[in-house]
Amino acid sequence: MTANRKLIAGNWKMNGLKADALDLASDLAGRLKGAGPVAFDMLVCPPFPLLFPVGEAIADSPLALGGQDCAPKTSGAHTGDVAPTMLKDAGCRFVILGHSERRADHGETDAVVNAKAVAAHKEGLVAIVCVGETEAQRDAGQANAVVSGQLAGSIPAGATADNTVIAYEPVWAIGTGKTATPDDVKAMHAHIRTELDGKIAGAAKVRILYGGSVKPGNAAELMAVENVDGALVGGASLKADDFWAIGTACR
Numbered sequence: 001m002t003a004n005r006k007l008i009a010g011n012w013k014m015n016g017l018k019a020d021a022l023d024l025a026s027d028l029a030g031r032l033k034g035a036g037p038v039a040f041d042m043l044v045c046p047p048f049p050l051l052f053p054v055g056e057a058i059a060d061s062p063l064a065l066g067g068q069d070c071a072p073k074t075s076g077a078h079t080g081d082v083a084p085t086m087l088k089d090a091g092c093r094f095v096i097l098g099h100s101e102r103r104a105d106h107g108e109t110d111a112v113v114n115a116k117a118v119a120a121h122k123e124g125l126v127a128i129v130c131v132g133e134t135e136a137q138r139d140a141g142q143a144n145a146v147v148s149g150q151l152a153g154s155i156p157a158g159a160t161a162d163n164t165v166i167a168y169e170p171v172w173a174i175g176t177g178k179t180a181t182p183d184d185v186k187a188m189h190a191h192i193r194t195e196l197d198g199k200i201a202g203a204a205k206v207r208i209l210y211g212g213s214v215k216p217g218n219a220a221e222l223m224a225v226e227n228v229d230g231a232l233v234g235g236a237s238l239k240a241d242d243f244w245a246i247g248t249a250c251r
């Protein structure tokens with residue numbers, strides 16, 4: 001099987017103001033433009049208010065733009081929500097959906113994530129659907145079953161390898177400095193690949209990202225694991241040197 005091209009996605013979460021965001025995005029865009037051929041696609045997902053300025057700053061570069069969430073509707077009386085059409089308008093090609101922080105902080109269920117993915121797909125956005133077990137679930141031997149359930153519930157019928165990316169992010173590894181071992185990552189990514197088979201046509205081509213305390217020091221090892229097609233990076237995506245080092249760790 002030929003490996004999928006890696007996707008290195010930066011999830012800025014609720015961090016950054018306009019000036020810093022423009023510096024960071026322009027720095028990365030410049031590196032990408034100057035680097036020649038690289039072994040990865042690179043994506044940044046700033047907070048909503050920064051999408052337009054960042055989108056404009058990186059428009060002539062290969063650096064891609066994404067949102068961190070979207071509403072399951074295209075418009076209307078939904079105070080505080082942001083429609084996928086609006087993400088499109090800002091220059092986004094991707095949207096992160098069902099991140100564990102949204103599942104925990106906003107009670108997002110698999111059904112909600114599924115509806116958001118349908119809306120994102122309708123606008124031609126690539127949905128990065130996040131799944132992952134808690135530490136208690138892993139300790140109880142339920143990790144595979146939890147992830148299977150999230151995949152079954154969150155991925156809509158119209159998903160393809162072109163419009164959907166999966167991010168496996170064990171909740172206990174997010175922002176904690178703890179990472180899953182390469183063996184655990186390998187086992188879970190193989191499990192996810194098997195689950196996708198039959199659910200998505202061309203499942204082998206769906207990119208499956210690993211996320212949770214990815215940093216320059218562990219990126220090469222994690223990105224070399226079978227069925228790991230990139231990374232969803234939080235903390236280390238806020239520093240251009242670190243995020244770039246994660247990209248260039250891809251072979």
Ligand code: PGA
Nearest residue numbers: 174175212213233234235
């Ligand atoms: P982290 O976050 O890299 O800071 O652990 C990853 C994520 O939540 O996407």
